[in-house]
Amino acid sequence: MEKVKVFVVVVLSLGTASAASLGVVQTEGGSVQGQNIPQGLFRSVEVFRGIPFAAKPGNLEKPKPHPGWDGILRATKFASRCLQISMLQTSTFGSEDCLYLNIWVPHGRHVSSNLPVMIWFYGGGFMVGGSMGPNFLNNYLYSGQEIADKGTVIVVSVGYRVGTLGFLSTGDSSLPGNYGLWDQHAAIAWVHRNIRSFGGDPDNVTLFGESAGGASVSFQMLSPQNKGLFKRAISQSGVAFCPWALNRNPRKVVEEVAGKVGCPTDDRMVACLKSTDAATLSMASPRVTQGSPDHPGVTSLLLMPVVDGDFLPDQPGNLFRNAADIDYLAGVNNMDGHLFTSQDIPSFSNKDKDVLVEDVRRLLAAYTKEKGEVGLDIAFAEYSSNWGSEPVQETIRRTAVDIGTDYLFLVPVLSAIYLHAANARSGRTYSYLLSEPSLLAGPGRPYHDWVGADHADDLQFVFGKPFATPKAYGDRHRDLSGYMIAYWTNFARTGNPNKGNLVVPVVWPECTSGGHQFLEINAKMNESSAGQDMRSRFVRLWASTLPSLPSFHATDAL
Incomplete structure (x- = not known):
């Protein structure tokens, strides 16, 4: 028994000892050195945390190149x-100096070369978010370690400005906005120049x-600024067409922020906003x-990208x-709207309370308000068409979730998918x-x-949590996580x-303009998981x- 133990220890130490490492890496800004994390026999992931890809940005200005550093940056x-x-919107946290990225590089017996690269952008409504370390209770949701190790790809996560500092705009060239998108673009360009x-x-x-x-x-794909900088893209539950993703009236927001921080709203406004303390500006967000x-x-999410004639020329x-x-x-996700609908309808979160049909109708009215009573009637008739005369609570609640899912996520995402397929050349x-x-x-x-x-x-599932924290999940969740990592990293490797x-x-069928094919992903997949024309009625x-209906304005009723 002792001999077996010794053998195991020797084998493990050999595996650790012979796991390859990049050591000191030369980048355009200077030398960096990461940390090697053993993953098993002859496998490791080398992590580089906190590499700057741009200088500390000026208030409401595009990012600028980083000046570089002397010596070796211990990343x-x-x-x-x-x-x-x-x-709670009662304070601010974080730093103005935040344009950094993290890199996970998997190795086998030899140092990796020519690996596919995946760059991650976090969510948070363009208001909050980050990929720099633990999010909640020491759980780092966006660790690239599992994806890198299992899929043999390099994973990069990026910091970008959010809230007023990232997206405040006058809607014209005096304060064009989209600073957070420019940050992302600067990171993509840095990766393109340095990742080799x-x-x-x-x-x-x-x-x-x-x-x-x-x-x-989605915005990075559509911008002419990124030509030749990346080859593939994955959008999960969000595209440029989502109603919360593009602000068509930024002027109203910038004047509200200016009022809160004591700036005039005339031609002195932009200079005043730029000279305002960054934390004060952040707190002044709607x-x-x-x-x-x-x-x-x-x-109420009002700070977001805009058509600026530059990053988004149209x-x-x-x-x-x-x-x-x-x-x-x-x-x-098939119930992406659940999180939002359950907040918007007060009785929803209580399992023992009834959700009223009237509440569902009011929610739908809010989403169709530009089309007035006519739009609401048409939409409600469509959503309640399978209700029967006495709909049960589950039917009413499911319909409320469907309305939120369709309007906020599903229809905009499918619209982007279908337009991409219709315009594709080699893509x-x-x-x-x-x-x-x-x-x-x-x-x-x-x-x-x-x-x-x-x-x-x-x-x-994409970030492999069922493998990283196995006690919190069952086997079916590990199966699903394995499937998603396989699909995602295969796609990154080969398209x-x-x-x-x-x-x-x-087999995941390609989506074409003729068939609108899709794959339903879950832990129990089989041949019937492939379908077409997802929720086509809606x-x-x-x-x-x-x-196609005429727009309705309150003044029309006068």
Whole structure:
């Protein structure tokens, strides 16, 4: 027995000892050295934390190149996340000096070279968020370690400005906005210039992100600024078309912020805002309010990208030619709207309280308000068509979730997918629906047992949490996480989620303009997981029927 123990110790130490390492890496700013984390026999992941990709940015200005450093930068600690308001909106935290990135490089017996690269953008409604270290209770949700190790890809996560500092805009050239998008672009360009030194292939870069991060990926694809800098893109539950992703009236917001910080709203406003303390500016962002059926919470998100004539030279729908050669994989969770609808309808969160039909109708009225009573009647008739005369609570609640999911996520995401497929030259298109039941659903848990994949439920599976923290998950969750990592990293490697280093459970059909194919992803996949024309009735309602109606304004009724 002792001999076996000694043998195991020797083998393990050999594995650790012979795990390859990049050592000191030369970048354009100077030398960096990371930390090697053994993953098993002859495998390790080398992590570089907190490498600057741009200088500390000026207030409401585009990022500038980093001046560089002397000596070796020990890249072993995460940088601060970008300055932002706290969840309670009573204080700020983070730093103005926040344009840093983290890199995870997997190695086998030899130092890696020419690996595919995946760059991650976090979500948070363009108001909050970060990928610099633990998010909650020491759980670092966005660690690239599992993806890098299992998929043999390099993972990069990036800091970008949010809130007023990232997205305040006058709607013209005096304060064009989109500073957070410029930060992301600067990081993409840095990776393109430097990643070869870390063993990455600068000609095989994939962007991926979720929610506002997914919308960010969409904007980066559409911008002419990124030509040739990346090859593929993945949007999870967010695209440029989402109603919360593009501000069409930024002037109103900037004047409100100026009023709060004591700046005039005339031609002196921009100079005054730029000279205002960054924390004061952050605190002056419009409040994100608790939603109600008449004023859904998501409508209080007012700081977001704008069409600036520069980064976004035109409306997103007119820019898809810029993405014609980019491979695109995008999708939604089947109950992405649950998180939002359950906040907007007060009785929703209480399992023992009835949700009133009137509340569902009021929520739908808020989302269709530009089309007045006519739009509401058409939309409500569509959503209640299978109700019968006495709808049960589950039917009413499910419909409320469907309305939020369709309007906020599903229809905009599918619109972007279909436009990409229609405009593609060499770029391929793939569409998915994640339908894994929520871990919070069931008896003794906060959600009803019919609740599927809620907003952000995809993150834990993409980032391999069921492997990193196995006690919190079951075997089915490890299966699902393995499937998603396989599809995502195969896609990053080859542009086809079915082909690469990892075996997948079901062939994912390419989405074409003729068939609108998609894959339903969950732990129990089989041949029937592939489908087409996802929720086509409701896509038609939101993307065609409602927009074709004349717009209604309150003044029309006078």
